[in-house]
Amino acid sequence: MGLIFDSIFYDLVAFFVFCAVGLHLYIRHTYSYWEKRNVKYITPNFPFGNLKDIMLLNKTFQQVFTDFYYSTNEKILGLYTTTKPALLDDGETILGSNFEEYSAVYLLTHITSFWETMNFREKNNIQRKDFMQLLLQLKNTGKVGADGKWNIKSTGNNATGLTFHELAAQAHSFLVAGFETSATKISFFLYEIAKHPTIQAKVQMEIDEIIKKYNGEITYEGVMEMKYLESCIDESLRMYTPLPVLNRECTEEYKLPGTGLTLEKGTRILIPVNAIHTDPKYFPEPETFKPERFLSGISNGAEIKGFTYVPFGEGPRICIGLKLGKLQTKIGIIFILSNFNIRLGERLQKMDKVVYEKKSLLLAIQGGLFLKISKRN
Numbered sequence: 001m002g003l004i005f006d007s008i009f010y011d012l013v014a015f016f017v018f019c020a021v022g023l024h025l026y027i028r029h030t031y032s033y034w035e036k037r038n039v040k041y042i043t044p045n046f047p048f049g050n051l052k053d054i055m056l057l058n059k060t061f062q063q064v065f066t067d068f069y070y071s072t073n074e075k076i077l078g079l080y081t082t083t084k085p086a087l088l089d090d091g092e093t094i095l096g097s098n099f100e101e102y103s104a105v106y107l108l109t110h111i112t113s114f115w116e117t118m119n120f121r122e123k124n125n126i127q128r129k130d131f132m133q134l135l136l137q138l139k140n141t142g143k144v145g146a147d148g149k150w151n152i153k154s155t156g157n158n159a160t161g162l163t164f165h166e167l168a169a170q171a172h173s174f175l176v177a178g179f180e181t182s183a184t185k186i187s188f189f190l191y192e193i194a195k196h197p198t199i200q201a202k203v204q205m206e207i208d209e210i211i212k213k214y215n216g217e218i219t220y221e222g223v224m225e226m227k228y229l230e231s232c233i234d235e236s237l238r239m240y241t242p243l244p245v246l247n248r249e250c251t252e253e254y255k256l257p258g259t260g261l262t263l264e265k266g267t268r269i270l271i272p273v274n275a276i277h278t279d280p281k282y283f284p285e286p287e288t289f290k291p292e293r294f295l296s297g298i299s300n301g302a303e304i305k306g307f308t309y310v311p312f313g314e315g316p317r318i319c320i321g322l323k324l325g326k327l328q329t330k331i332g333i334i335f336i337l338s339n340f341n342i343r344l345g346e347r348l349q350k351m352d353k354v355v356y357e358k359k360s361l362l363l364a365i366q367g368g369l370f371l372k373i374s375k376r377n
Contacts, residue, residue, distance in 0.1 A: 030080075031046070033078070033085040040072060040074050040076075040078060041079065042068065042077065042079060044080040046083075049081050049084070050068070050079045057359060059358065062244040062275075062363060065088070065272035066274060068272060068275075076088065076259060076261070081268065086270050087269050088270050088271075091310060094269050118167070121133075131171075181242040181243065181362065182328050182332070184242040184362055186329055186332050186336075187369050189232065189233055190333075190342050190371055194348075195344060197343075199291065204338070210225050218334055218335075227295065229330060231291040231292070231293075234309075235291045238277045238283065239277070250265055253265055276310070282309075340373045340374060342372070344372070345370030345372055354366075
């Protein structure tokens with residue numbers, strides 16, 4: 001005897017039919033979000049949404065979002081990240097608005113390592129003039145000392161210090177946002193100047209002249225005077241943006257200017273930075289390394305349009321480490337090019353175009369970046 005019908009077989013059939021109908025209605029409801037709001041969207045596939053090629057490692061983040069960008073002439077496009085709606089924006093509409101960056105999740109391994117290092121430094125009274133020392137000051141005193149003593153002992157004035165999780169989050173943010181992206185920037189910069197020895201020689205000449213001007217020392221003022229170096233870095237960032245897609249999240253209900261669309265709180269916004277940076281209407285010959293376009297600030301016969309070059313984001317939520325990130329990138333490059341010449345490795349010499357790693361969120365060359373380095377005379 002079955003629960004509903006006379007046969008268990010018919011009960012099972014009814015159960016599976018009920019589940020299939022329920023799943024169909026759920027998918028239909030979930031994937032009708034943008035249709036109900038009259039926003040053009042790309043047809044999703046359950047359960048991937050529009051991220052099937054990324055999740056199955058068929059394409060890179062960069063490729064997928066570039067395809068999205070060129071699939072429409074609209075300023076916004078509806079997407080689904082698995083079952084959640086997201087909005088693809090051309091950069092102009094969102095970046096100048098009141099949006100928060102999408103939260104990052106830090107890794108357990110980093111937390112464990114951070115905890116061990118912090119305890120070891122405190123237990124053994126180790127003092128160094130570094131980032132960890134500043135965090136220990138914030139933990140124990142609630143502030144960063146301005147007396148140059150780098151003291152980490154509590155002042156006893158009921159100061160409220162940062163919690164361990166707050167400290168760990170700061171450390172992880174500096175590691176990922178500061179170290180990984182700067183390493184990526186330097187790598188692709190070296191790749192491009194290895195391909196263009198004339199440009200490399202010009203950068204080296206500028207570095208040599210300014211270091212000589214400051215009595216053989218690398219100074220902050222000298223680094224700021226290296227305009228051609230900076231234009232080369234800007235151009236490599238345009239061509240190889242470390243994070244190809246920017247994330248934003250709507251913090252409150254917001255009417256998007258010029259669209260008639262009201263975004264709900266929590267709506268995800270995705271900005272295909274790399275696609276914008278390589279759009280010929282903003283940057284003619286986008287595949288060509290042309291530092292002069294940033295040296296003059298002119299592209300396509302006019303000034304570079306706002307919100308079309310955004311490797312660090314833009315607007316109220318622009319990267320807080322922009323200046324620090326560019327400074328450490330410049331210093332790293334200066335140390336390398338003042339002492340060495342860079343050439344392409346044999347494998348890269350045979351490649352007309354680099355192939356990107358599909359498993360990496362940050363832009364990375366598949367198989368690694370191999371360059372030949374020789375001491376300058």
